[in-house]
Amino acid sequence: MNRKELAGLLEYAADLMEVLGEGDFRVAAYRKAARNIEKLEKNLDELAANGFKGVFGVGPALAPILSEIVQTGEFPYLGELEAQVPPGVLELFGVQGLGPKRIRALWDGGMNSLEELIHYAQEGKIRTLPGFGAKSEAGILEAARFALANLRRVLLPVGLAAGRRLLEDLGKAGLQAELAGSLRRGLDTVGNVDLVVVGSPEQVRAAIGEHAEKVEGSQVLGRAEGLPLRIFCARPENFGSVLFQATGSKEWLSSFLLSPSSQPTEEAIFAAAGQPYVPPYWREPQHIGLPLPQEHLRLEQLRGLIHLHTTYSDATGSLREMAEAAIAAEYEYMVLSDHSQTASYAGGLKLEDLERQWAEVDGLNAELKPFRILKGIESDILPDGSLDYPEEVLSRFDLIIGSLHSGFNLSKDDQTARFLRVLENPYLSILGHPTGRLLLRRKGVEADWEAILAQAQRYGKIVEFNCNPYRLDLDWRWVLGWRDHLNFSLGPDAHSLGGLEDIQYGLLFAHKCGLRPSQVVNTWTAERLLEARLSH
Numbered sequence: 001m002n003r004k005e006l007a008g009l010l011e012y013a014a015d016l017m018e019v020l021g022e023g024d025f026r027v028a029a030y031r032k033a034a035r036n037i038e039k040l041e042k043n044l045d046e047l048a049a050n051g052f053k054g055v056f057g058v059g060p061a062l063a064p065i066l067s068e069i070v071q072t073g074e075f076p077y078l079g080e081l082e083a084q085v086p087p088g089v090l091e092l093f094g095v096q097g098l099g100p101k102r103i104r105a106l107w108d109g110g111m112n113s114l115e116e117l118i119h120y121a122q123e124g125k126i127r128t129l130p131g132f133g134a135k136s137e138a139g140i141l142e143a144a145r146f147a148l149a150n151l152r153r154v155l156l157p158v159g160l161a162a163g164r165r166l167l168e169d170l171g172k173a174g175l176q177a178e179l180a181g182s183l184r185r186g187l188d189t190v191g192n193v194d195l196v197v198v199g200s201p202e203q204v205r206a207a208i209g210e211h212a213e214k215v216e217g218s219q220v221l222g223r224a225e226g227l228p229l230r231i232f233c234a235r236p237e238n239f240g241s242v243l244f245q246a247t248g249s250k251e252w253l254s255s256f257l258l259s260p261s262s263q264p265t266e267e268a269i270f271a272a273a274g275q276p277y278v279p280p281y282w283r284e285p286q287h288i289g290l291p292l293p294q295e296h297l298r299l300e301q302l303r304g305l306i307h308l309h310t311t312y313s314d315a316t317g318s319l320r321e322m323a324e325a326a327i328a329a330e331y332e333y334m335v336l337s338d339h340s341q342t343a344s345y346a347g348g349l350k351l352e353d354l355e356r357q358w359a360e361v362d363g364l365n366a367e368l369k370p371f372r373i374l375k376g377i378e379s380d381i382l383p384d385g386s387l388d389y390p391e392e393v394l395s396r397f398d399l400i401i402g403s404l405h406s407g408f409n410l411s412k413d414d415q416t417a418r419f420l421r422v423l424e425n426p427y428l429s430i431l432g433h434p435t436g437r438l439l440l441r442r443k444g445v446e447a448d449w450e451a452i453l454a455q456a457q458r459y460g461k462i463v464e465f466n467c468n469p470y471r472l473d474l475d476w477r478w479v480l481g482w483r484d485h486l487n488f489s490l491g492p493d494a495h496s497l498g499g500l501e502d503i504q505y506g507l508l509f510a511h512k513c514g515l516r517p518s519q520v521v522n523t524w525t526a527e528r529l530l531e532a533r534l535s536h
Contacts, residue, residue: 002044003037003038003040003044004038006034006037006044006066006069006070007034007035007037007038008034009069009075009078010030010031010033010034010037011030011031011034012078012093013030013075013077013078013081014027014030014031014034014100015093015099015100016078016081016082016084016085016100017030017081018100018101018104019085019089019100019103019104019107020081020084020085020316021104021316022314029057029059029062030062032057033055033057033058033062033066035057036055036056036057036058037055037058037066040055044070045070045071047066047070048066048067048070048071049067051063051064051067052066052067061344064344065077065344065345068406072406072407072409073409074406074407074408074409076343076345076405076406077343077345077346079405079438079442080314080339080343080345080346080405082438082470083438083468083470083471083493083495084314084315084495084496084499086107086112086113086157086498087113087154087155087157087158087439087469087470088112088113088114088115088116088155088157088158088161089103089107089111089112089113091113091114091147091148091158092106092107092111092114092117092144094114094147095114095117095140095143095144095147096143096146096147097136097139097140097143098140098143102131102132105129105130105131105132106126106129109125109126109129113157113158113161114144114147114148114158114225114226115148115158115161115162115165115225115226116161117140117144118141118144118145118148118225119165119225121137121138121140121141121144122141124137126140145226147226148225148226153189153190153191153440154189154190154191154227154440155188155189155439155440155469155470156183156186156187156188156189156190156469156472156505157469157505159182159183159189159190159193159227160179160183162193162224162225162226162227163179163183163193163195163224164179165224165225166193166195166208166211166224166229167179167195169207169208169209170195170197170199170204170207170208172207173203173206173207175197175198175199175203175204175207176197176198176199176239177195177196177197177198178195178196178243179193179194179195180194180195180196180232180243180246180247180248181193181194181230181246181247181248182194182248184247184280185247185248185249185280185281185283185284186280186281186508186509186512188439188469188472188475188476188509189439189440190227191227191228192227192228192229192230193224193227193228193229193230194229194230194231194232194246194247195229195230195231195232196231196232196234196239196242196243196246197231197232197233197234198234198235198236198239199233200233201215201218201219201220201233204220204231204233205220208220208222208231211223211224211225211229212229212231218232218233218234219231219232219233220233230246232245232246236264237262237264238262238263238264239264239265240263240264240265240266240267240268240269241261241262241263241269243266244263244266244269247280247283248283249283249284249285251284251285251288252283252284252285252287252288253283255288255289256273257273257275258272258273258275276292278292279511281508281511281512282511282512282514284512286477286480286481287480290514293511293514293515293516295516295517296511297507297510297511297515297516297517297520297523298507298517299503299504299507300330301517301523302331302490302503302520302522302523303331303332303333303522303523303524303525303526304331304332304333304334304335304521304522304524304526304529305326305329305331305333305334305335305492305494305500305503305522306334306335306337306401306430306464306489306490306491306521306522307335307337307378307401307430307432307464307466307489307491307492307493307494308322308334308335308336308337308492308493308494308499308500309337309338309339309378309493309494309495310322310336310338312338312347312349312353312356312357313338313339313343313346313347313348313349314338314339314346314347314495315338315494315495315496315499316495316496316497317494317495317496317497319336319357319360319361319364319373320364321497322334322494322497322500323364323368323371323373324368325497325500326371326500327368327371329500331371332370332371332372332525332526333371333372333373333374333526334372334373334374335374335376335398335399335401335529336357336361336373336374336375336376336377337376337377337378337401337432337491338357338377338378339377339378339380339405340377340378340379340380340387340388340389341388341389342380342382342388342405342406343380343388343405346405348380348388349377351389351393354377354393357375358375358396361373361375372526374398374399374526374529374530375396375397375398375399376397376398376399376400376401377389377397377400377401378401378402378403378432379394379400379401379402379403379428380402380403380404380405380406381402381403381404381418381419381422382407383406383407383410383414383418384418384421385417385418385419385420385421385422386421386422386425387400387402387422387425387427387428391427394427395427397427398530398533399429399430399529399530399533400427400428400429400430401429401430401431401432401464401491402422402425402428402430402431402432403431403432403433403436404433404434404435404436404445405436408436408442408445410445411446412446412447412448415445415446415447416447416448416451416452419431419434419447419452419455420451420452420455423452423455423456423458423459423461424455424459428461429461429462429532429533430461430462430463430464430489430491431456431461431462431463431464432464432466432491432493433464433466433468433471433473433474433491433493434449434452434463434464434473434474435447435473435474435475436473437471437473437475438470438471439469439470439471439472444473444475449478453478453482453485453486456486457482457485457486460532462486462487462488462489462521462532463479463482463486463487463488463489464488464489464490464491465479465488465489465490465491465506465509465510465513466491466493467490467491467492467493467502467503467504467505467506467509468492468493468499468502468505469502469505471493472505472509476509476512476513479509479513479515480512480513480514483513483514483515483516483519486519487519487520487521487532488510488515488519488520488521489520489521489522490503490506490507490510490520490522491506492506
């Protein structure tokens with residue numbers, strides 16, 4: 001890493017903080033440090049070894065963060081900041097000419113993705129926002145189209161937004177249409193948009209306009225706001241058969257015991273084969289030979305919100321606001337899980353902060369009962385596998401989520417040993433976003449997951465499926481394989497009131513993994529959750 005690269009990371013962190021409204025002082029400090037570091041002529045390794053002493057603009061809070069970046073190549077705070085911004089809003093950083101202030105203004109104006117930005121610009125809505133005009137709108141539209149065209153794969157919510165917008169256009173034209181492919185199956189990332197439409201290629205082209213580029217047989221090919229687009233045209237009498245084939249997956253289709261005849265619905269295909277209907281989310285290679293789930297988790301079965309942050313650490317919603325939002329969504333309890341003290345980059349809580357927070361929790365619990373706030377924490381799992389407070393502090397929490405936020409570069413053996421040790425800790429309740437991955441940005445850690453999950457089973461630990469669409473961690477394939485051996489929590493990892501809605505992705509992947517409601521601890525009462533912690 002050179003000085004320019006380090007300065008660039010700090011500038012990007014400052015941009016994210018500005019978008020999130022983290023405060024002018026911290027933003028200015030990061031920008032000042034970036035400018036001064038880029039001007040330095042000293043060796044970065046030497047500066048890091050010396051704790052950046054004497055570097056103007058680098059104070060005691062920032063110096064250890066910079067040393068860690070240089071020595072390990074990791075910048076945990078940057079990942080945490082990115083995880084707080086909707087994936088689609090992060091894409092706006094790739095639009096030439098958009099700085100953090102403009103991105104925040106567009107986000108506040110309802111634009112949560114490049115697709116929405118383009119849609120708003122095409123409708124002339126950006127020019128109505130303060131600070132924008134017709135000329136800047138035209139420039140943004142051109143730059144946004146270029147940025148979107150260069151994206152090769154996107155997160156699930158972004159793909160769904162593009163597909164649903166096309167469905168709306170087709171519906172306005174009176175054409176019956178359904179999502180197909182990986183979007184319909186609900187994969188965590190997608191590389192294209194597939195749809196099936198009852199209509200001719202000519203009708204489809206007229207309905208979707210510039211999105212259509214060419215016709216090949218009964219298919220209309222093009223781009224859906226930058227993503228490759230395939231629309232399969234069908235007749236009413238064979239719509240089900242075309243949808244069945246277009247949904248896939250190829251491996252699952254190959255395992256189907258009967259070649260599907262021409263049928264108007266998918267249900268008719270399964271009936272003709274004498275087989276029960278298989279939902280699209282259960283049509284992956286990993287599902288071949290597995291029995292269909294007999295129970296499906298429903299939103300109304302969730303009693304508790306587990307894993308959310310407040311303004312005590314790095315979120316935008318206060319403790320009261322988060323609690324009132326949970327009550328409005330008809331939850332019975334929530335598990336508080338702000339960052340622990342090592343995560344200073346994310347406002348991690350020192351002991352005095354905990355005491356202050358716990359006092360507020362006690363007051364709110366008295367005021368809001370029967371709703372209950374459990375005193376939890378998202379404790380950093382340190383490189384040696386210990387948790388981020390002394391035992392006398394750990395013992396005072398109702399529930400502890402242990403998560404990785406640093407040390408991603410450890411060897412596979414050391415990483416595995418780290419997990420095995422933390423799972424032995426009697427104070428750990430939930431293993432949070434286990435691999436630490438950030439989809440399309442950071443690969444999860446290398447470790448022996450069979451051994452780790454077996455250790456979780458041995459000690460009765462809960463494993464989180466993190467519902468943030470930027471994480472979706474633990475990978476659903478591992479959850480599917482261990483669904484009969486472990487209990488799982490669905491954690492929205494909310495850093496804002498809007499982040500609570502990410503629980504919807506937890507429901508989707510609970511279905512994809514075949515989890516029974518009883519295996520999802522959010523369906524448990526608060527008392528049962530606490531009893532499970534004490535029993536181990």
